Amino acid sequence: MTLMPRQGDRHADRVLDVVRRGFHEEGNDLVTRSWSRCLNQYHLDPGRAREPVVIESGALQSRRNQHADVIECARYEMTTLYQQLADPQCAVVLTDTDGVIVHMVSSPEFAAEVEPMGLHAGGMWGEAEAGTNGMGTCLAAAHPISVRRDEHFFSQFTQLTCSAVPVLDPAGEIIGVLDVTSRSSLMQQHVLVLLGMTVRMIENRLIDKRFSNAHPLHFHSRPEFVYTLHEGKLAVGEDGRILAANRSALFQLGLHSMDEIRAQRIDDLFQTSLEDILQRSLSSSFHPVVAYRAKAALRFFAVARRPASDADTPARARVAGTAMLALAEPQAEGFRAPSRVPAVGTAPSIRTFKDARLVAHLDTARRVVARRTPVLLCGETGSGKEVFARAIHETSPHADGAFVAVNCASLPETLIESELFGYKAGAFTGAQRSGRRGKILQADGGTLFLDEIADMPLELQARLLRVLDERQVTPLGTEETHPVDFQLVSASHNHLPTLVREGRFREDLYYRLAGIELDLPPLRDRSDKRELIQTVLADEGGSASRLGDEAERLLMAHPWPGNLRQLRHVLRTAAALADGKTITREHLPSLAARQVSSPVHAPAALPVFAEDRMGAEASTATVDPVPAVKLNPIQANERQVLLQMLEQHRWNVSNVAKALDVSRNTLYRKLHKLHIEISAPD
Structure with a gap:
């Protein structure tokens, strides 16, 4: 070994000086302790070049x-x-x-x-x-x-x-x-x-992976975070005992280690049994249902499923999916719940949809997809486009294949291309040896659903058009082509012809997507609105929840700019506020305070109410998981990071500002810019 040049010597002198004096430079105690271990325990010399140690x-x-x-x-x-x-x-x-x-x-x-x-x-x-x-x-x-x-x-x-x-x-x-x-x-x-x-x-x-024979249970104190990175996750045995939990689950339950939860039963943690929450999850088409903390008044929203290895899981899920197809989309547009609802099997009955226009649209779609015609779904945000796309898949000749959904608005531009087209082995050092199959290849033999297609970058629109014309896909980093056969269903809440005129969407791609164009009615115009309200209320609040006459009039008269997703949020909150009593006007604060008589055609931010939180520092924060204003990829990434930090610090803005080493005013400006709403200073 040889001594490093003078610059290296100066660094070595500094390390030795810090360890001898025993002070912490810049408050990094972990580094100072490590330097001390390296000198005193491992007997390493900071001024000498280290030969790499590599195992055979x-x-x-x-x-x-x-x-x-x-x-x-x-x-x-x-x-x-x-x-x-x-x-x-x-x-x-x-x-x-x-x-x-x-x-x-x-x-x-x-x-x-x-x-x-x-x-x-x-x-x-x-x-x-x-x-x-x-x-x-x-x-x-x-x-x-x-x-x-x-x-x-x-x-x-x-x-x-x-x-x-x-x-x-x-x-x-x-x-x-x-x-x-x-x-x-x-x-x-x-x-x-x-x-x-x-x-x-x-x-x-x-x-x-390690508990594929267990029942996965997803939960969070806020329903929009179920099926996201923030959710608590449990692996539950057939006897109801907890086999594993992720960090978020321990945090939300106020526990510190697996030793505190291992071998406990579901009913030790929540006021419910495994069979009860499985049945309610099935009945709700795997949307979150209310579950209260055992021996506490804390409310959570949870979903339980049969084990992934359970051979009859798809069949069970298919029953639920058929029964509830008309109800709602997933809680947030930016994710796709890991769902088995429904993947393969018999097509749902057209009678599943009670609204006459939806029945007619599904019948039209059934006839055109039999000839491999692309379908373009138009409708307001939250009007059930993905649910309707799944129904089309179930009626198509590709029903035995996979239903693959891609939300073009939720992916950064840098990821959309690799998500759609995949990449070959070697495109990145350390990438999967066989490369990665993109969504288009995954949809081969099934249905590809491109949600919010208007948000696809123009250069990728050209690549997609080529795939649709040639029925071949070329992964990134290779010239090899793979033939593909899939049913294409696209959706957008934007008016694509307008975007074509403005030069923001390719005209040739628009005509390729719109083999048949179907407009889904908003909730305010659906003829089965009263029935939907009752069904969603039973789903969110249980069979005991009842609507008073004035509350029902408010719900029927509301314009529902957020459509089915907003309806679910409002009824979930109302059921929680009523706590088993008849729901009245006072349990619908967002509607009572906003008596809008004329329809509102522009999508609006959904009202999200602060749920019960653990700890005295809980803040009354409200978050729209998907902002109405489109963010660029860097801003979307920053927003995700800040949401994660707010979650870690229980929405205490002061603590987040301290962790980021910025002032609270600076952080508030950033939160406002990224459309993260904090209802009151902490």
Whole structure:
């Protein structure tokens, strides 16, 4: 080993001085403690170049086999994170508990640059081998950390910045670390939050994989967050005992570890049994139903399902889907609930829809899709376009195939292309060996539903048009083509001919999509509105919920700019406020305060009321999960990060501002700009 140049010596002198004096530079106690361990416990020299420690290929394969399920759950999430960061000078890295890299995603160029440092599969990055660094120090401290440039112990790594978050198994034990290492000066707080979100998705996937024979139960104190990253998730055995829980579940239930929840039963946590919540979830077509915390007045919204391995799950779900098709879309446009409703099987009866226009539209759709004609659905936000698209799928010759939904408005432009068309192996270093099948290939033999098609970027519209004309798809990074056969259903709440005239939508693509154009009626114009109100009320409040005459008149007269989704929100809140009593005018504050007699044709933000929260610092915050104003990809990403931080800090703006090291006024301006509403200062 040789001494580093003078710059390296100055760095080494600083490390030695800090450890001898025992003070914490810039308040980073984790780094100072790590430096002390490196000197006093591992006997490392910060001024000497560190030779990379790399295990041989057989040992690496053995470790990969040992962590095969973790790697499988992490692959796609790591690639997605890499695309979100949009930084060619970075790598997304997964290590095991010894700090050995078992999977890495980066550009081929950056991978070649950092390979001599040992930053590649098989490289060991524990503190004992690599000194203070994101991966090793995260493992040693069992805590998320950012190690910036000269905070590294060894001088040779001071050109890098590392952020790392521990990955937990369903038992709550650390099984590895997810890290982002970069040469560029990324916003580390921003990267740490994105890493935390990615880790939570990996952990949720791992619960599903390891407990495929258990009943998954999703819950949250706010119904719009069920089926999202923020939800609590439980794996429940057939006897009702809790087998696993994610971090959000523990947090919402006021618990600190799996030891406090393991082997408890559902009825120990909620005032319900497993069979009861399964039955109510089935009856509600797997929309969240109310469940109260056992021995407390806290209200949650929950959905339970049969095990993924249960062979008759699709059949059970199909019954529920057929019975409730006309009711509502998922709670938020930006996600697609992991649903088995309905995938294959017999077509739903046209009598499922009571409104005469919907019955006629479904009959028309049934006849045109028999000839492979594309269908374009038009209608206001929340009017049930995806639900109707699923009904079309069930009536089509492709009913035995998959129903694949893509919301073009919810994906950043950088992700839409890879989501639709997929990519070949090698497009990213560390990507799946077989590449990734895009949504179009996944829909082969089934139905592709492109929601909010007007938000697709123009350059991608050209690629989609080519696919529709040639019935072939070419994944990114390859010239190979794959034939595809699918039924196309598109939807938009925008008037596409207007966008064509304005040059914002391709005219040739519009005519290709609109083989038949069907306008779905808004809720205010549906002839079955009274029946829908009663059905949704029974779904949200139970069979005991009743409407008073004045409340029913208010509901019938309201213009419902948010349509079925807004109706569900309003009735859920009303049932909670009435608490088993007859619903009156006072239980409909958003309607009583807004006596609108004329129809409103423009979509409006949905009224979302603050739900019961744990802790004294709970804020009266309201959030529209999908803002009415379209955000660019960077703003959408910032919004997601801020929502995550607000959730972590129980919507305490002061604490979030402190974590971001900005003033409260600055944070309030940012929240306003990103359309995150806080109803009152904390």
